Amino acid sequence: MPTRRDLANAIRALSMDAVQRAHSGHPGAPMGMADIAEVLWNDYLRHNPANPHWWDRDRFVLSNGHGSMLLYSLLHLSGYELGIDDLKAFRQLHSRTPGHPEYGYTAGVETTTGPLGQGLANAVGLALAERTLAAQFNRPGHELVDHWTYCFLGDGCLMEGVSHEACSLAGTWKLGKLIGFYDDNGISIDGKVEGWFTDDTPGRFEAYGWHVVREVDGHDSEAIKRAIDEARAVTDRPSLICCKTVIGFGAPNVCGTHGVHGAPLGDEEIQATREFLKWEHGPFEIPREIYSGWDARARGKQLEAAWHERLAAYRKAHPEMAAEFERRMKGALPERFAQHAEEALAEAVDESAKVATRKASEQALNRLGPYLPELLGGSADLSGSNNTKWEDCAVIGGAKADADGNYLHYGVREFGMSAIANGLALHGGFIPYTGTFLVFSDYARNAIRMAALMGIQQIFVHTHDSIGLGEDGPTHQPVEHLGSLRMIPGLDVWRPCDAIETQAAWQAALERRDGPSLLALSRQGLVAQQRTDEQVALIRRGGYVLAEPKQGEAELILMATGSEVAIMVEAAERLADRGRRVRVVSMPCLEVFQSQPADYREAVLPAGVPVIAMEAAHPMPWQALLGDRGRVIGIDTFGESAPGPALYEHFGINVDAVVKASTTVI
Numbered sequence: 001m002p003t004r005r006d007l008a009n010a011i012r013a014l015s016m017d018a019v020q021r022a023h024s025g026h027p028g029a030p031m032g033m034a035d036i037a038e039v040l041w042n043d044y045l046r047h048n049p050a051n052p053h054w055w056d057r058d059r060f061v062l063s064n065g066h067g068s069m070l071l072y073s074l075l076h077l078s079g080y081e082l083g084i085d086d087l088k089a090f091r092q093l094h095s096r097t098p099g100h101p102e103y104g105y106t107a108g109v110e111t112t113t114g115p116l117g118q119g120l121a122n123a124v125g126l127a128l129a130e131r132t133l134a135a136q137f138n139r140p141g142h143e144l145v146d147h148w149t150y151c152f153l154g155d156g157c158l159m160e161g162v163s164h165e166a167c168s169l170a171g172t173w174k175l176g177k178l179i180g181f182y183d184d185n186g187i188s189i190d191g192k193v194e195g196w197f198t199d200d201t202p203g204r205f206e207a208y209g210w211h212v213v214r215e216v217d218g219h220d221s222e223a224i225k226r227a228i229d230e231a232r233a234v235t236d237r238p239s240l241i242c243c244k245t246v247i248g249f250g251a252p253n254v255c256g257t258h259g260v261h262g263a264p265l266g267d268e269e270i271q272a273t274r275e276f277l278k279w280e281h282g283p284f285e286i287p288r289e290i291y292s293g294w295d296a297r298a299r300g301k302q303l304e305a306a307w308h309e310r311l312a313a314y315r316k317a318h319p320e321m322a323a324e325f326e327r328r329m330k331g332a333l334p335e336r337f338a339q340h341a342e343e344a345l346a347e348a349v350d351e352s353a354k355v356a357t358r359k360a361s362e363q364a365l366n367r368l369g370p371y372l373p374e375l376l377g378g379s380a381d382l383s384g385s386n387n388t389k390w391e392d393c394a395v396i397g398g399a400k401a402d403a404d405g406n407y408l409h410y411g412v413r414e415f416g417m418s419a420i421a422n423g424l425a426l427h428g429g430f431i432p433y434t435g436t437f438l439v440f441s442d443y444a445r446n447a448i449r450m451a452a453l454m455g456i457q458q459i460f461v462h463t464h465d466s467i468g469l470g471e472d473g474p475t476h477q478p479v480e481h482l483g484s485l486r487m488i489p490g491l492d493v494w495r496p497c498d499a500i501e502t503q504a505a506w507q508a509a510l511e512r513r514d515g516p517s518l519l520a521l522s523r524q525g526l527v528a529q530q531r532t533d534e535q536v537a538l539i540r541r542g543g544y545v546l547a548e549p550k551q552g553e554a555e556l557i558l559m560a561t562g563s564e565v566a567i568m569v570e571a572a573e574r575l576a577d578r579g580r581r582v583r584v585v586s587m588p589c590l591e592v593f594q595s596q597p598a599d600y601r602e603a604v605l606p607a608g609v610p611v612i613a614m615e616a617a618h619p620m621p622w623q624a625l626l627g628d629r630g631r632v633i634g635i636d637t638f639g640e641s642a643p644g645p646a647l648y649e650h651f652g653i654n655v656d657a658v659v660k661a662s663t664t665v666i
Contacts, residue, residue, distance in 0.1 A: 001289070001293075002289050002290055002293045004035070004038055004039070004221045005035070005221075006290060007038050007290060007294060008034040008035045008037070009034070009250070009277045009279050010073070010077060010286055010290050010294070011030055011031075011034040011037060011038070011070060012030065012034050012249070012273070013274070013277075013279050013281065013286075014069065014072075014073040014077075014284065014286070015030035015034075015069035015070060016031065016251070016264075016265050016270055016273060017087075017270070017283040017284050018069050018072070018087050018090040018097070018284075019069060019090070019264050019265070020264045020265060020266070020267070021088060021283070022091040022092070024091060024099070024264070025068075025069060025091060025099065025262070025264065026066040026067050026068075026261060026262045027069070027263075027264070027265055028067070028185075028187070028247040028248040028260040028261040028262070029064055029066065029070060029183060029185075029247065030067045030070035031247070031248045031249050031250055031255075031260070032185050032246055032247045032248060032249050033070055033152060033181075033218065033243075033245060034249070035218060035220075035221060035224065035245075035249075036152070036181055036218050036245070037070060037074055037152070038221070039224045039225050039228065040181070040224075040228065041060075041078060041296070042294070042296075043225060043228075044148075044150075044228055045058050045060060045296075046147060046148075047060075047078075047108075047296065047300055047303075048296075048297075048300030048301060048304045049075075049078055049080040049081075049108070049296055049297050049300055050079070050297055050300060050301060051300075052107040052108045054304045054307070055329050055428065056144070056145060056146065056147050056307045057147060057304075058147045058149070058150065059110050059126045059130075059148075059149045059150070060110060060150050060151075060152075061110055061111055061113065061119045061120070061123040061126070061149070061150070061151040062119060062151075062152050063113055063117065063118070063119030063151055063153040063157045064152060064153055064156065064157055064183065065101050065112075065113030065114040065119060066099075066100060066114065067152075068097070068098070068099065068100050068101050069090065069097075071108075071109065072086070072087060072090070072097050072101075073087070075107070075109075077290075077291065077294035077295075078294050078295065078296040079294075079295050079297040079300075080107050081107050082096060082107065082108070084284055088284060100113060100114030101113050101114075102454075103454040103456075104454065104455065110126070110426060111126075111422070111426050111454070112450060112453055112454050115450065116156040116157045116159070116160050117153075117157045117160030117162040117163040117166075118160075118419045118422075118446065118447065118450060119153070119157070120151055120157050120162075120163050120166055121162050121165070121415075121416055121419030121422075122419060122420070122422055122423035122426060123150075123151035123178060123180070124166045124167070124170045124175065124416075125419070125420040125421060125423020125424045125426070125432075126149045126178075126423045126424075126426065126427045127177055127423075128173060128175060128396075128420065128423070129423065129424045129427035129428075129429060130145060130147055130177060130427065131173075131175060131176075131403055132376070132396060132403060132404070132405070132430075133145045133325075133427075133429050133430075134146065134403070135400075135403035135404035137321060137324075137325050139314075139317070139318060139321075141317075142310065142313065142314045142317060142318065143310070144325065147177070148177045149175075149177060149178045150179050150180075150181070151178070151179070151180045151181065152180075152183065153181065153182055153183065154182075154183045154185070155183075155184070155185070155186070155187075155188055155193050155197055156188055158182070158197075158201060159196075161415070162415045162416050162419055164416075165413035165415055165416025165417070166413075166416040166419060167208050167210070167238075168411075168413075168416075169411070169413065169420065170208070170238045171205075171208035171209030171210050171237060171238065172208075172209065173396070173397070174209070174236055174238075174398040174399075175237075175238045176234065176235035176236050176237055176238065177235065178238040178239070179228070179238070179240075179241065180239070180240045180241065181241050182201065182240055182241065182242045183218070183243060183245055184201070184218075184242055184244050184245065185244075185245045185246060186247075187247045187256070187257065187261060189258060190258065201242065202214050202240070202242055205240045209237055210237055210238050210239060210240050211231065211234040211238070211239040212239070212240050212242065213227045213230055213231055213239065213240070213241045213242065215242060215244060216242060216243045217243075218244055219245065219246070219249060224241075227243075228241065247260055247261060248260030248265075250273050250276055251269055251272070251273045251276075252269075252272050252276045253269055254269060328373070328428070328429045328430075329428050329429050331428065331513055333372075333510070334371055334372070336371075337371055337372070337510075340368065340371045341507045344364070344368055344503060344507070345500070345503050345536065347367060348363070348364070348367070348499050348500050348502075348503035349500055349531075349536060351363075351499070352498065352499050352500055353528055354525045354526065354527050354528060355498075355499050355525055355526065355528075356522050356523055356525050356526065357497075357499070357501075357502045357522045357526055357562070358386060358387045358464075358521040358522060358523060359387055360496070360498070360499035360502035360503065360521075361387055361388075361461060361506065361519060361521050362387035362388070362389075363499065363502075364502055364503045364506040365377075365506070366390045366391050368506060368507070368510065369390050369391075370392060372510070373406070374429060375406055375430075375431050375433065376406050376407075376408070376421075376424055376433075377407050377408070377432070377435070378407060378409065378410050378417060378421070378433075378434055378435065379409070379410065379417075379434070379435035379436065379461075380410050380411065380412055380414045380417050380435065380440070381411050381412045382435060382436055382437065382463075383409070383435070385437070385463060385464070386435030386461055386463045387435075387463070388433065388434075388461055389407055392406075393405075393406055393407035394406055395407050395408070395409060414440045414441075414444040415444050415446070415447055417434050417444070418434055418444040418447035418448060418460070419447040421434045421447075421458050422447055422450060422451050422454070422456060422458060425451070425456040425457055425458050426454070426456060431457055431459070432458050432459070433458065433459035433460070434460055434461065435462070435463070436461075436462060436463075437462065437463060437464045437476060437478075438463065438464060438465045438478040438481050438482075438520050439464070439475070439477065439478040439481060440462075441478075441481055441485060442481070448460060448485070448491065449488055451491075451515070452490035452491040452515060452516055453490070455490060455514050456515070456516065457512065457513055457514075457516065458516045458517075459506075459509045459510070459516070459517050459519065460516065460517070460518040461519050461521065462518055462519065462520055462521070463520075463522070463523060464476065464522075464523045465478060465482075465495065465521055465522055465523075465562060465563075466478065466522065466562070466617065467479075467616050467635065467639045467644065467647040467648065467651060467653075468524045468563055468616065468647070468648070469523040469524070469644065470523070470641075470642065470643050471642065471643060472641070473640065473641030474639040474641070477638070477639035478617065479618055479635055479636075479639065481617070482495065482520060482615065482617045482618070482621070483617060483620045483621045485518060486590060486591065487621075491515065491516055491517070491518060491591070492508070492509070492515065492516070492517040492518070492589055492591045492592055493589060493591060494508070494517060494518065494519050494520065494588050494589045495519075495520040495521075495561040495588055495615075496588045497526060497562055497563070497564075497565035497566065497586055497588065498526050498527065498528045498565075499528060500529070500531065501539050501586070501588050502519070504536070504588075505517075505519055505539075505589070507540070508540050508592070520562065522563050524563065524644050526562075526566060527566045529546060529565065529566070529569065529586070531546070539586075539588060540592075541593065541600065542588065542589040542590065542591065542594070542595070542596065543559075543585060543587040543588070543590070543592075543593035543596075543601075543605075544585070544586060545585055545604055546569070546584045546585060546586040547569060547572055547582075547583065547584040548583055549580075549581035549582055549583065551581070553581065554581050554582060554583035555580065555581045555582075555609065555610075555666060556575070556580060556581070556582050556583070556609065556610055556611075556612070556662060556665065557582075557583045557584075557585055557609050557610070557612070558571055558572055558582055558583070558584050558585070558611075558658060559584075559585040559586075559587055559605070559611055559612070559613045559622075560584075560585075560586065560587070560614045560615060561586070561587050561588060561590075561615055562588075562615070562616075564615055564616055565584070565586050567614060567653065567655055568584050568614060568658065569584055570655050571655045571658035571662075572584050574655060574659055575658075575659060580662065580666070585604055585605065590625070607629075610630045610665040610666060611626050611630035611665075612630055612631050612632075612633065612661050612662060612665060613625075613626060613630065613631070613632045614632075614633040614657075614658065615633075615634050616635060616648070616651070616653045617634055617635060618634055618635065619632035619635075630665055631661045631664065633653065633658065634653075635653070639651075
């Protein structure tokens with residue numbers, strides 16, 4: 001009968017063997033946290049290796065994702081579809097065991113981690129999703145949603161500022177079913193952290209409103225078990241268990257040093273470790289009794305079966321709510337959503353007027369929100385500026401009575417907000433959207449990137465999209481942001497030119513299930529453009545012909561996004577008065593347009609016809625698109641503080657600039 005230490009040593013052996021075979025990796029954290037993981041996974045974690053997507057499973061997040069072999073070892077040992085050959089292929093091309101855990105690559109990996117602190121923020125989102133779903137669907141005698149979120153984290157996670165943003169909110173929201181395990185080993189890549197990290201971490205989390213279990217021996221299974229029991233008994237606030245561990249535990253000559261953090265142990269040290277741990281088995285060799293001690297398949301099957309019995313009873317008692325719960329967890333839009341969306345678009349066409357697209361976005365939410373109970377929005381202290389809080393919003397707070405809502409006040413926490421919302425998306429049952437100014441996408445950028453990397457649905461509502469915001473000046477005027485965001489693979493960046501394009505952009509973002517969308521919206525009012533029904537339908541293709549010359553084929557194409565489309569329409573009229581044949585192309589989403597068939601793209605931007613593109617932003621993405629076939633009018637300097645119209649004139653984002661440029665390209 002294997003002991004707990006024997007079971008934990010299997011993690012240590014697999015981790016050091018995989019890192020050694022790959023010639024790279026991080027053995028220190030897996031070896032140091034193995035005892036904590038053994039207790040949590042074998043005594044507490046409710047999961048089913050045969051069905052990693054069981055809706056009411058507990059969620060486990062490894063925020064210190066560099067220690068990925070800890071998670072891969074746990075998944076392999078407990079019975080997930082991750083064989084020993086997968087562990088041998090650690091960090092190799094196309095393997096299911098990449099260097100950091102990646103969502104979608106490996107069954108049982110709940111989120112992609114690696115950028116430190118973000119996994120912790122994702123865990124806050126996962127726990128928030130559980131609490132909100134429970135408030136929305138649980139009924140007396142029917143606890144349909146009832147699971148925990150557990151998160152492993154290290155010193156590096158807590159040094160990152162996103163940990164403050166997310167954990168402060170977790171305390172405010174009183175997420176009592178979130179438990180973090182702090183791997184307090186005092187070591188990071190550069191050595192002992194006492195030279196750069198001397199925070200009173202327990203005091204810090206107590207100040208956030210967390211329950212803290214201090215000074216737990218991370219290598220004493222009984223102490224770990226007592227700490228988890230204590231944390232689970234406190235359900236009115238999140239808990240942090242501070243575990244004192246030795247990094248690289250078991251490696252006798254390098255444990256407790258930064259040398260074991262991120263490098264293979266080497267053959268001699270691995271042999272010494274086997275002797276120290278009394279592990280008498282070869283590389284990647286796990287005895288049958290160890291596998292038996294870890295196997296969670298039978299228990300997981302029973303746990304899920306018991307939950308399905310609860311679901312069946314819930315269906316009987318509350319059939320309509322059960323159907324709604326299943327729809328939302330499957331990620332399906334309501335049955336008649338497409339019809340509602342088309343009606344909303346027609347309404348936007350009928351009501352079109354000069355309006356800021358941030359206001360048009362609020363109007364779109366008011367039209368679509370009542371049909372989407374899964375919408376869970378919020379803003380980083382800019383609700384009134386982002387117009388993200390629509391008419392039927394109910395704010396989620398820390399009190400139990402406030403848990404059943406659909407809107408979050410994140411405070412001034414752009415990064416934390418975006419990473420938490422990624423956790424909401426990963427959990428299932430929600431379509432999260434988040435609001436801030438476009439210029440502050442810099443603060444949120446890595447979470448935006450992670451949403452794109454994971455291919456999850458989040459809608460980023462980023463307003464005040466250009467110099468048009470005016471007097472706040474260059475600190476608040478985005479210049480390089482649109483271009484840099486368009487460079488993120490898998491992110492659709494929409495910059496609509498009026499209320500109709502805004503409505504269409506929202507519909508596209510809501511219907512897109514395989515990745516995030518970003519809506520870049522104006523502060524200033526934008527003129528409503530005239531379109532045929534056919535043109536309205538083409539907005540969803542990312543780019544389309546908005547206006548054609550009255551006679552003959554176009555000899556010049558004017559192309560723009562957002563607020564600059566109106567300038568191009570006016571410029572086309574002036575050039576027409578001079579006898580020029582001009583086409584105007586609106587390009588609300590370059591990424592979607594570039595994904596269209598070649599014949600459609602050619603029909604919109606035919607080869608051989610020169611193009612002038614305009615955007616009140618850095619010209620680089622348009623230069624890359626056009627090459628030598630045209631001119632780009634943009635801004636490659638920072639802005640100024642002045643009223644918006646004055647800035648457009650100052651920077652030459654105007655009709656005169658287009659007319660002048662036309663003389664050089666025709």
